[in-house]
Amino acid sequence: MNPAPAGSAPAGSAPAAPAAPATLAKPELKRTREGFGHGLVELGEKRPNVFVLVGDLSGSTNVNFFAQRFPDRFIQVGIAEQNMMCVAAGLAATGKIPYLATYGAFASCRSADQIRVTVAYSDLPVKIGGAHGGISVGPDGATHQAMEEIAIIRSIPNMRMIVPCDYWETRKATVAAADDPHPDYIRFGREPVPVVTGAESPFVIGKANELRAGSDVAIIACGVMVYEALVAAEELLARGIAARVINMHTLKPLDVEAIERAARDCGAIVTAEEHQIHGGLGGAVAEAVVRSHPVPMEFVAVHDRFGRSGKQEELMAAFGIKSPDILRAAERAMARKVRR
Amino acid sequence: MPRLEFSLDQLRERALFVRRDIIALLARSQSGHSGGPLSSTDFGTALFFHEMNLNPERLDDPQRDIWHFSIGHVTPVIYSLMAERGYFPLADLLGFRQFAGHLQGHPSKHDTAGIEVSCGSLGQGLSVACGIALGSRHDGNPRRIYCIMGDGEQQEGQIWEAAMFAAHYRLENLVGIIDYNRKQIDGDVQDVMGIAPLADKWRAFNWHVIEIDGHDLKAVLDALQEARRTQGKPSVILAHTVMGKGVSYMEDDYRWHGVPPSVEQAEKALIELGTSLDAWTRRLQTHATRRVAPSANGAAE
Numbered sequence: 001m002n003p004a005p006a007g008s009a010p011a012g013s014a015p016a017a018p019a020a021p022a023t024l025a026k027p028e029l030k031r032t033r034e035g036f037g038h039g040l041v042e043l044g045e046k047r048p049n050v051f052v053l054v055g056d057l058s059g060s061t062n063v064n065f066f067a068q069r070f071p072d073r074f075i076q077v078g079i080a081e082q083n084m085m086c087v088a089a090g091l092a093a094t095g096k097i098p099y100l101a102t103y104g105a106f107a108s109c110r111s112a113d114q115i116r117v118t119v120a121y122s123d124l125p126v127k128i129g130g131a132h133g134g135i136s137v138g139p140d141g142a143t144h145q146a147m148e149e150i151a152i153i154r155s156i157p158n159m160r161m162i163v164p165c166d167y168w169e170t171r172k173a174t175v176a177a178a179d180d181p182h183p184d185y186i187r188f189g190r191e192p193v194p195v196v197t198g199a200e201s202p203f204v205i206g207k208a209n210e211l212r213a214g215s216d217v218a219i220i221a222c223g224v225m226v227y228e229a230l231v232a233a234e235e236l237l238a239r240g241i242a243a244r245v246i247n248m249h250t251l252k253p254l255d256v257e258a259i260e261r262a263a264r265d266c267g268a269i270v271t272a273e274e275h276q277i278h279g280g281l282g283g284a285v286a287e288a289v290v291r292s293h294p295v296p297m298e299f300v301a302v303h304d305r306f307g308r309s310g311k312q313e314e315l316m317a318a319f320g321i322k323s324p325d326i327l328r329a330a331e332r333a334m335a336r337k338v339r340r
Numbered sequence: 341m342p343r344l345e346f347s348l349d350q351l352r353e354r355a356l357f358v359r360r361d362i363i364a365l366l367a368r369s370q371s372g373h374s375g376g377p378l379s380s381t382d383f384g385t386a387l388f389f390h391e392m393n394l395n396p397e398r399l400d401d402p403q404r405d406i407w408h409f410s411i412g413h414v415t416p417v418i419y420s421l422m423a424e425r426g427y428f429p430l431a432d433l434l435g436f437r438q439f440a441g442h443l444q445g446h447p448s449k450h451d452t453a454g455i456e457v458s459c460g461s462l463g464q465g466l467s468v469a470c471g472i473a474l475g476s477r478h479d480g481n482p483r484r485i486y487c488i489m490g491d492g493e494q495q496e497g498q499i500w501e502a503a504m505f506a507a508h509y510r511l512e513n514l515v516g517i518i519d520y521n522r523k524q525i526d527g528d529v530q531d532v533m534g535i536a537p538l539a540d541k542w543r544a545f546n547w548h549v550i551e552i553d554g555h556d557l558k559a560v561l562d563a564l565q566e567a568r569r570t571q572g573k574p575s576v577i578l579a580h581t582v583m584g585k586g587v588s589y590m591e592d593d594y595r596w597h598g599v600p601p602s603v604e605q606a607e608k609a610l611i612e613l614g615t616s617l618d619a620w621t622r623r624l625q626t627h628a629t630r631r632v633a634p635s636a637n638g639a640a641e
Contacts, residue, residue: 083501090471
């Protein structure tokens with residue numbers, strides 16, 4: 001449910017994880033896609049029925065790790081995402097646990113009909129690895145910057161949607177998905193991103209992790225924005241504001257209880273995501289908040305526009321999804337609190 | 341209860357029953373497709389009552405062969421074949437497309453026991469069959485996988501992604517059957533979006549291609565045997581058929597693709613098929629039990 005009410009350090013951090021705030025300024029950087037690749041190898045050793053399919057992107061999704069170890073359970077599909085999604089469904093129908101990997105832009109949009117009709121309607125345990133999620137993909141530009149996956153996948157019955165925040169969490173989400181009898185979508189990125197959890201940090205699909213305690217405002221984030229939220233919280237603390245930081249790694253099923261608690265305790269919520277503002281984390285949290293405990297909310301997200309080429313850092317700044325944006329949003333949300 | 345291996349006479353009779361079922365259930369539902377189900381009836385009957393090893397008593401029997409209709413809209417023939425083969429009571433056919441029934445407009449795995457994977461969006465089924473074929477081969481399972489496609493469906497790009505995949509992985513346990521009735525919902529396939537030369541296309545994709553008259557049951561059985569003998573590549577059977585086969589006013593008329601007969605039209609069709617709407621509906625209602633074995637003389641009543 002609610003993991004150990006954390007202080008300023010990430011909950012349950014292992015020796016490998018940096019302790020906040022000392023390393024927040026200079027965090028360890030690691031690729032989430034490597035977490036996916038290493039998670040698959042871990043699974044391959046434990047489970048003979050785990051298969052991996054890829055659409056000509058072995059290296060950039062890091063399923064090449066699995067391919068080298070378990071070539072007889074690795075299926076190259078070529079550049080054919082729609083076929084890949086349904087081949088995976090067929091494998092699942094024979095008792096396999098198929099993981100497939102392609103860029104999130106293609107997994108979520110190009111094969112959306114295949115996910116909806118063949119995978120989700122049949123509720124088959126197909127595990128979709130959506131690589132290169134978000135604008136942080138950088139130079140490839142708008143076509144390859146997937147920023148709609150949460151909205152698409154979340155709207156399809158039976159689907160699970162996971163957006164891990166770092167290397168360790170991606171690895172754990174990848175492994176955990178094998179135990180889920182339903183279809184899962186795991187979104188991860190390309191560039192190295194700050195490590196904010198550790199090998200021993202708790203991870204349960206559908207259970208949010210509180211990384212930082214506070215009751216002035218709650219910052220609910222997913223993916224790489226969890227790090228930005230932690231940085232913003234540190235800045236807020238310097239201004240005398242205690243921000244709760246919640247890592248909402250699972251978008252569906254949503255940890256409504258953690259959201260309601262945050263609304264009740266903090267009275268103001270900021271959501272932060274590397275995704276379009278419509279239908280993503282912010283929308284999901286708002287749906288929960290307005291039902292039970294309406295409080296002022298601010299949304300840090302990409303505001304209904306396509307991405308463009310550039311460096312990760314400059315894009316995130318230009319699209320308004322860096323820690324200063326979260327900080328300002330928190331102040332706005334707090335200013336809107338109804339005073340008794 | 342593995343393969344039934346009905347004789348040709350028994351198959352002909354069962355195909356007639358299936359056609360009567362299709363008309364009777366459509367007359368009741370007043371919603372659904374007529375043309376495609378009737379054109380796929382003969383090879384469908386050959387599959388269910390001769391070719392395939394099926395076990396309706398134990399749906400997860402690992403020895404079972406796999407059938408998957410990529411053309412999900414032909415549920416009238418799918419459900420009739422399933423009921424006639426003992427998957428569920430014949431009476432259930434009268435609940436087709438109705439809220440209280442378990443027979444959805446398009447096949448649903450979680451509504452109808454025996455459906456392997458839900459489908460209904462054209463072009464996806466062959467890919468699913470590829471996954472099942474590959475997984476089965478990996479397990480050393482000798483089962484065979486049959487995927488039934490439409491001719492209009494050949495216009496979907498994903499079909500050709502799957503065709504490439506199956507040949508690349510040499511899925512010799514996979515058989516595609518195309519209901520080549522030359523009609524689709526907007527008109528003649530040739531006019532809507534030509535697919536010819538279809539056999540050449542599949543050959544070019546490295547499949548073993550067999551062309552037959554899809555209403556000639558002997559030819560269907562022979563083609564399925566030829567597919568079994570084919571090694572190192574998947575086989576596709578181009579079954580040339582007539583849309584609406586068996587009902588004079590429906591035959592070869594694309595307007596019967598997606599509509600059911602009225603009650604009066606169904607009466608007329610069932611008289612052509614040697615029975616009446618009342619009699620056949622009663623037969624469906626009263627045969628609530630599973631009945632699958634062929635009788636000695638092929639007469640099933």
